[in-house]
Amino acid sequence: MKKLMICLSVIILLLTGCNGGKECSNKNSKCIEDWSNEDVKEITVYMKDSKGNKGVTANVQDQMKIDIILKAIQTAEPISGDLKVSPPDYEAEIVLKDKNITPSSIQLWLPSDSEGMIVFSKNSSQGYKLTKEENKEIRVIIESVRIHPAK
Secondary structure, three states, rough: OOOHHHHHHHHHHHHHHHHHOOOOOOOOOOOOHHHHHHHHHEEEEEEEOOOEEEEEEEOOOOOOHHHHHHHOOOHHHOOOOOOOOOOOEEEEEEEEOOOOOOOEEEEOOOOOOOEEEEEEEHHHOOOOEEEEHHHHHHHHHHHHHHEEEEO
């Protein structure tokens, strides 16, 4: 019985790999926890309307701002339970400099006065909590970037 439990534990660890449940695009890519602002070309942010439709876009290309957003994503804590939420405030696409790796998409809930939440588009059943400070920093970054109509 003890051997069976050890084998199951090893299998679970192998299946979850380096990402701890967060997104890895494919076997050849680095996990999002390993990305740095040097890996990221830009973060394209799509505002969502009340029905969840894309409205306008913004591009975050400043490396310091990208670093702040990546750190918030990488340190966000998993939220337990079933996600029953309204449509996200934003959708963001993280575009890497390595064009062989598909951009990663996340959804963002950034209320003005509380903790925020992110959800990776590839695993919409798991949410991750942003602190109030991280939420505010991301909101400030998005608002500081020129927003123009989506094409």
